[in-house]
Amino acid sequence: MAGKGLITDIKRYAIHDGPGIRTTVFFKGCPLNCLWCHNPECISPGKDLMYFEYKCIACGLCVKICPEGALKLTGKGIDIDYQLCTYCEKCSEVCPTGALEIKGRFYSVPDLLEEIEKDLLYYDSSEGGVTFSGGEPLFQPEFLREVLKGCREGKIHTVLDTAGCAPREVMASVMEYVDLFYYDLKFADPAEQERFTGSNSDLVLKNLEMLCQEGRGKDIVIRFAVIPGITDTEKNVKGLMEILSSMEGLGEIHLLLYHDVREKFRRLGREFLLTELEVPARVRMEYLQNKFSALDLKVKTNT
């Protein structure tokens, strides 16, 4: 029996995370550390504390209650010493405006299934379901597997949004319970994958190959985040196209527009290192869409 799973957030009525209306469950923890991560609050395997300064009314209640002395009220709002914080949640509980928010809550399998089942009516009316995202859901494999099994028993459609960076046995242990994979591909060159994400591309490609060999290619949507000057170079695009053309049965690829995430990093007390990064121009997305169209795949963009 799987223990509890750490979940960052549950988003309801999502319409961009798979077919129909969906509930998206964001798992905590990821073996990658992409410098442009769109959900940096999901990266660490433990809890996080986020501060939304525009909600803060400078009442000082959080400073008074913090047992570790981790908070200071300054002229610019609350200053958090993350080295001292133990994520006890006292400050977020006392904050009257929600300016401090703990990210990460433990759920048992039945509790999470109960949350997912609250939206059954929406799934039924829209042919939707639940999407497991993150972070990396495969980072909590036993918990994920039990939740997926519960969804299958309840006839709830599932999407697994994954970067595929997990041991083969982990992917093999969940794949029969997944209806659709959203599979992130970032780099063709292992050295670039290591440099920009700190992870091993061998696992990513081997798992993709295994899924295709098992006849699941038609159930995979490849997702490619267009990060200007980093993932969208001619060399990388060419390499990825070669990889994709060698995989059997794939039907679709989505090109994902990079969004500015530096605010999110700041609210977590993390430094955003890609300070020069710009959102890609529409013309660049169109160029890449045309380029990937040379493959026998349906190509979509989220511009």
Ligand code: SF4
């Ligand atoms: S979570 Fe606890 S330790 Fe961390 S800042 Fe808040 S009150 Fe202090």
Ligand code: SF4
């Ligand atoms: S309790 Fe909330 S509103 Fe009050 S100072 Fe702290 S963060 Fe700001």
